[in-house]
Amino acid sequence: MATWHDIESARDEWGDDAPFNDDVLTELLEVSKLQIIAYAPTLPEPEDPEAEEVIPTNYRLGQLRQAQNLWTAGQVDSSGEIGDGSFAVRPHPLDWVIKQILRPRRGVPRVR
Numbered sequence: 535m536a537t538w539h540d541i542e543s544a545r546d547e548w549g550d551d552a553p554f555n556d557d558v559l560t561e562l563l564e565v566s567k568l569q570i571i572a573y574a575p576t577l578p579e580p581e582d583p584e585a586e587e588v589i590p591t592n593y594r595l596g597q598l599r600q601a602q603n604l605w606t607a608g609q610v611d612s613s614g615e616i617g618d619g620s621f622a623v624r625p626h627p628l629d630w631v632i633k634q635i636l637r638p639r640r641g642v643p644r645v646r
Contacts, residue, residue: 536594537587539563539601547598553605566600569628574636596635600628 541559545552553559570593577589 536589536591538567538589539594539597544598544601548602551602559601562601562604563597566597566604569600570596570632570636573628573633592635596632599632599635603629603632 539547540563541556544559544563553562574593574596577593580587
């Protein structure tokens with residue numbers, strides 16, 4: 535179990551590609567946190583309301599990856615691509631990888 539990312543932890547894990555501006559990084563972390571909370575299963579209320587908020591590691595990882603996706607999405611050109619030719623990347627906010635981190639598929643398919 536862990537806590538949400540802050541500027542220091544995000545910079546430690548993100549590395550040199552993280553936004554240099556602390557305000558920008560803080561905004562990305564807050565927006566991605568809200569998106570993770572909105573998509574992920576609701577966490578149970580803590581038994582001790584005075585205790586520090588503890589979140590699952592997959593929520594924390596999802597927050598960082600979503601912040602990276604949002605940052606990357608802001609770097610695209612008008613065609614929605616990063617890079618040239620065969621090396622172009624199209625970022626998709628809250629992509630399938632992040633969704634899988636938050637809500638892993640079960641090994642057994644189910645019929646609805």
